[in-house]
Amino acid sequence: MKTRITELLGIEHPIIQGGMHYVGFAEMAAAVSNAGALGIITGLTQGTPEKLAAEIRRCRDMTSKPFGVNLTFLPSVKPPDYPGYIKAIIDGGIKIVETAGNNPQKWLPALQEAGIKVVHKCTSVRHSLKAESIGCDAVSVDGFECGGHPGEDDVPNFILLPRAAEELKIPFVASGGMADGRSLAAALALGADGINMGTRFIATKEAPVHDNVKQALLAATELDTRLVMRPLRNTERVLKNKAVDRLLEKEKTLGSQIKFEDIIPEVAGVYPRIMTEGDMEAGAWSCGMVAGLIRDIPTCKELVDRTMREATDIIRARLTGLLAA
Numbered sequence: 001m002k003t004r005i006t007e008l009l010g011i012e013h014p015i016i017q018g019g020m021h022y023v024g025f026a027e028m029a030a031a032v033s034n035a036g037a038l039g040i041i042t043g044l045t046q047g048t049p050e051k052l053a054a055e056i057r058r059c060r061d062m063t064s065k066p067f068g069v070n071l072t073f074l075p076s077v078k079p080p081d082y083p084g085y086i087k088a089i090i091d092g093g094i095k096i097v098e099t100a101g102n103n104p105q106k107w108l109p110a111l112q113e114a115g116i117k118v119v120h121k122c123t124s125v126r127h128s129l130k131a132e133s134i135g136c137d138a139v140s141v142d143g144f145e146c147g148g149h150p151g152e153d154d155v156p157n158f159i160l161l162p163r164a165a166e167e168l169k170i171p172f173v174a175s176g177g178m179a180d181g182r183s184l185a186a187a188l189a190l191g192a193d194g195i196n197m198g199t200r201f202i203a204t205k206e207a208p209v210h211d212n213v214k215q216a217l218l219a220a221t222e223l224d225t226r227l228v229m230r231p232l233r234n235t236e237r238v239l240k241n242k243a244v245d246r247l248l249e250k251e252k253t254l255g256s257q258i259k260f261e262d263i264i265p266e267v268a269g270v271y272p273r274i275m276t277e278g279d280m281e282a283g284a285w286s287c288g289m290v291a292g293l294i295r296d297i298p299t300c301k302e303l304v305d306r307t308m309r310e311a312t313d314i315i316r317a318r319l320t321g322l323l324a325a
């Protein structure tokens with residue numbers, strides 16, 4: 001399948017694996033890229049620019065296909081060494097960067113002078129247009145269903161994607177709730193040029209996370225995610241567990257008085273305990289409603305091939321067939 005995204009990024013299939021904290025290691029990115037989609041290493045998960053440089057080298061040993069790096073710009077008292085991460089990305093020969101969080105404008109000249117295509121992840125049409133106006137090459141439009149940070153507007157993809165298609169000139173991928181060929185065919189119908197999947201890629205054989213995480217995704221339904229940190233205007237969609245129940249109880253009790261310090265035990269530093277050690281009650285971790293559509297743990301290649309096959313069948317047989325009838 002050829003779309004503006006496969007052309008822009010030089011990939012075979014219009015599928016991107018979004019950056020994921022403590023999931024986006026070299027094994028994940030390489031497996032997705034080897035399947036003909038775009039794998040992404042999560043920059044900040046590596047901890048330092050030197051470790052990111054080493055992770056890029058490790059990934060290159062595992063794949064000759066293009067892969068990208070995610071750089072998430074967080075509001076922070078003590079910001080990470082972003083110039084160092086940018087240098088590691090450029091020196092590592094990376095050609096695709098997924099940015100997320102704050103406006104990436106400050107970093108665009110350095111990245112684009114190095115021939116890097118920048119895909120900025122946005123949760124609204126407003127932010128997508130801003131990304132287009134500052135020169136981003138594409139955007140990833142993340143609907144309310146998504147795992148992680150859906151923003152504060154709560155617009156689901158059935159509205160957000162056609163709205164994005166109406167306004168944007170640059171290519172965009174549909175993100176949030178994408179699971180299979182039905183998602184891909186629907187996203188294309190709504191005007192997107194491909195899909196970005198997060199949660200679905202965690203339930204794959206190669207995802208470098210504890211098996212408990214994969215089993216939790218198999219067990220979860222579409223009713224099992226919760227929104228946390230809304231009072232802090234830093235809303236995150238996470239999988240329900242005891243820590244999330246506690247966090248929501250604090251939000252209810254403290255109301256608008258709540259501060260980040262109040263929820264540190266539930267959110268700070270919990271990812272290694274969950275993703276690496278498999279302690280599923282350790283804290284709040286990002287998970288999309290799409291968990292309700294996850295029923296197996298295929299290899300990345302099986303998942304990508306199946307998605308492409310299903311989408312092709314839907315377009316060729318089901319949709320065209322409806323017209324013929």
Ligand SMILES: Cc1cc2nc3c(=O)[nH]c(=O)nc-3n(C[C@H](O)[C@H](O)[C@H](O)COP(=O)(O)O)c2cc1C
Nearest residue numbers: 018019020021100146147148176177198199286288
């Ligand atoms: C466990 C997990 C961790 C994530 N971490 C990040 C991150 O560090 N940076 C980022 O930009 N997006 C992050 N995301 C969001 C994904 O890149 C992607 O936008 C989102 O998962 C899409 O929604 P879906 O889960 O419904 O596919 C994370 C998502 C998950 C599930």
